[in-house]
Amino acid sequence: MPLFYDARIRAYLYQAIAVGIVLLIAWVMFSTASANLAKQDIATGFGFLARQAGFVITETAITYEPTDTIGRAILVGIANTVKVSLLAALLGTILGLLVGIGRLSHNPVLSRLMLAYVEALRNVPLLLYLLLWYSLIISAFPPVKQAIEMLPGVFLSNSGLVMPALHWESGFAALVTALIVAVAAATFAARIIGRRRVVTGKDMPVAAIATLAFFLPIAAALLIANISVAWDVPVLGRFRLSGGYHLRPEFVALLLGLTLSVSANVAEIVRAGIQAVSKGQWEAATALGLSRARTLKLVILPQALRIIIPPLTNTYLTVFKNSSLAIAIGYPDLVMVSNTIMNQTGQAIESIAIFMGVYLGLSILISLVMNWYNAKVALRER
Amino acid sequence: MKNRILQLCATVAGIAVGLVAATSANAATTLETVKARGKLICGVSMSTPGFATADAKGHMQGFDVDVCRAVAAAVFGDPEKVDFVLTNINTRFQALQSGEIDMLSRQTTLTFSREVSLGLDFGPTVFYDGQGLMVAKSLGVNSAKELTDAAICTLPGTTTAQNLSDFFRSIGGKFELVVFENPDENRNAFFSGRCEAISSDRSDLASIRAVANNPDDYVVLPETISKEPLAPAVRQNDSNWRDIVSWSAWMLMAAEERGITQANVDEMAKSEDPEIQRMLGVNEELGKMLNLDNKWGYNIIKGVGNYGEVFERNLGTKTALGLTRGPNTRWSEGGLLYAPPFR
Structure with missing residues (x-):
């Protein structure tokens, strides 16, 4: 039989041809682009990344000065994007879980209220909400000079929330180490007790023991290491509050908008996940005498989690990409920093390639992590 | 969202079109292409009062627009x-x-790196601008140097942010930069007090001030922290086209020097002055040397007037922007406008 009639070989052949065509198109586009750029005397290459950036970025998740390189400025943009997306995903998930459960409540007022919340957030474009939150913040609160002092050293104004910041003079490393040990110890204690309960059937006060295991290393660190901190209290200057920790309205508005949008999506996913668990599970748990709350926690949610994870991955990818709306309200995310660089250097193709590459890379990373978690909680068939 | 997506699409499409166009369009010169099309295509900003906006009937007007019209008049009459x-x-x-x-006639600053690395050539500077700062009068600030630690709103435009950084580094101060993609958001943030100051080219500040509820509440500070010579730009390696754009701009300036106006251009064509005769195509063949009609200069002035008329019509003290001529006046009166001789 000639090779071509072998179905497997033919399948490979088709796939090889398809890949070849894609590569060929990519190569033609790339070489035409570079030839044309060269012909038009347009600078190309990534050499500009090492040049001095020269522009100020006010909100920086990692340290940055205008004298740093353009490459560093891009890193600041990436860090800002990651910071706001991670926080929004975390807070949005917690809020969404509560709203989703509330949506299924037998209390009609609560469930209707949650329905209204979800629908109001899901059916209006996020950009409009961002502009709304931002306008509310900057027009509802007073200017800095008349900032409201909520607590001593905590100021609220249309330039955001400024509060005293802790400055570590010594002992920071010791405390962080103690914290890591504490978390490990508490987790370990809880697990041992759990296993003991399974094996012997005897119960122990888990919460108390875990708390003890958590605070012992911290107490030890506080006693042994020389920990000294200083408060950096904000002071009102001529225009601004200097010093302290500054939550700027651009960041708050973006975080708020993204968090609420995530929470609405998560709420629907959670509701769907819970409703997908068969009714028999509820009935069986009730028959065993479990309360509604314990049924939810011990029986329903662990099963719903398996259904929830894949759509949740989508939501996380969306929030990460939606964070690029930051540009509308002046939060210096990756896109805004790239745009500034594009304007300064004129190297649009490279700048766009960088930020597309970063979004692609980080999105794939999110997918990988979520797929790993999905595989971990998936039903293990025996 | 939509805005941003459109913008990205426009960038990508622009690049894609560029790749295709660059391979096919190199054969014809820009002048041939424009003549064959029967129309000039000019890139402007469309939403900057005084420089480029549409009037109630959708007719474009503004300073940048008139520079385009001058070139169209030179080519087509x-x-x-x-x-x-x-x-x-x-x-x-x-x-x-x-x-x-x-x-391109879009309040674009001529800079070294743009001219050298972007495949562009700039024409003569048609407007000498500079970056300034505007504050509310109630702030009680008289100089940009007092703005240390203040928050400043800007657009991400080009060098605006960099100039501010340089300025505050030079006086050893810090400031908080808030950058907006959208001019409306930028203005709102300033007017609602999120920022103490707003920074842009002085001509642009004048147009922001013009839309304030009460323009008199705001004041542009005296410092000019950068040089922003605004000039039209063309593609590199087409010197005939560059000459046409450059000398059309200079024609506007020279006409003002010589006292030729839209109203008296027919009269002036009868002048005995040899340079005026050359400019208006009465004598010699300057137009032919540019591959244009010999009456190109006459057509420009008849079509849009001289530089002074263009300035006063769009930006001058009788308009909403209310700009004085400042450096944009004839060299003989202490300004920077200096057209090379037409000979």
Whole structure:
């Protein structure tokens, strides 16, 4: 039989041809682009990344000065994007879980209220909400000079929330180490007790023991290491509050908008996940005498989690990409920093390639992590 | 969202068009292309009062627009033979490089790196601008140097942020920079007090001030922290086209020097002055040397007037912007406008 009639070989052949065509198109586009750029005397290459950036970025998740390189400025943009997306995903998930459960409540007022919340957030474009939150913040609160002092050293104004910041003079490393040990110890204690309960059937006060295991290393660190901190209290200057920790309205508005949008999506996913668990599970748990709350926690949610994870991955990818709306309200995310660089250097193709590459890379990373978690909680068939 | 997506699409499309156009359009010169099309295509900003906006009837007007019209008048003898294309800050150079527009007249600052590395050539500076700062009068600030630690709102435009950084580094101060993609958000943030100051080119500050509820509440500080010579730009390696754009701009300035106006140009054509005769195509053949009609200069002045008329009509003290001529006046009166001789 000639090779071509072998179905497997033919399948490979088709796939090889398809890949070849894609590569060929990519190569033609790339070489035409570079030839044309060269012909038009347009600078190309990534050499500009090492040049001095020269522009100020006010909100920086990692340290940055205008004298740093353009490459560093891009890193600041990436860090800002990651910071706001991670926080929004975390807070949005917690809020969404509560709203989703509330949506299924037998209390009609609560469930209707949650329905209204979800629908109001899901059916209006996020950009409009961002502009709304931002306008509310900057027009509802007073200017800095008349900032409201909520607590001593905590100021609220249309330039955001400024509060005293802790400055570590010594002992920071010791405390962080103690914290890591504490978390490990508490987790370990809880697990041992759990296993003991399974094996012997005897119960122990888990919460108390875990708390003890958590605070012992911290107490030890506080006693042994020389920990000294200083408060950096904000002071009102001529225009601004200097010093302290500054939550700027651009960041708050973006975080708020993204968090609420995530929470609405998560709420629907959670509701769907819970409703997908068969009714028999509820009935069986009730028959065993479990309360509604314990049924939810011990029986329903662990099963719903398996259904929830894949759509949740989508939501996380969306929030990460939606964070690029930051540009509308002046939060210096990756896109805004790239745009500034594009304007300064004129190297649009490279700048766009960088930020597309970063979004692609980080999105794939999110997918990988979520797929790993999905595989971990998936039903293990025996 | 939509805005941003559109902008990205425009960038990508601009690049894509550029790749295609660059391979096919190199054969014909810009002048041939424009003549064959029967219209000039000019990139402007479309939403800057005084420089480029549409009036109630949709007719484009403004300083940048009149520079385009002058070139159209030089080529076709008719200042209306122009199509205006919206270009934004991010896509303007790509639009030009790709051949989507024939020339760019969009408050664009001539800088070394742009002229050298972007495949562009600039014409003469048509407007000497500089970056300034505007504050509310109630702030009680008289100098930009007092603005240390203040928050300043800007657009991400080009060098605006960099100039501010340089300025505050030079006086050893810090400031908080808030950058907006959208001019409306930028203005709102300033007017609602999120920022103590707003920074942009002084001409742009004048147009922001013009839209305030009460323009008298705001004051532009005296410091000019950067040089912003605004000039039209064309693609590199087409010197005939560059000459046409450059000398059309200089024609506006020279006409003012010589006292030739839209109203008296027919009268002036009878002048005995040899340079006026050369400019208006009565004598010698300057137009032919540019591959244009010999009456090109006459057509420009008949079509849009001289530089002074263009300035006063769009930006002058009788308009909403209320700009004085400042450095944009004739060299003989202490200004910076100096057209090379027409001979």
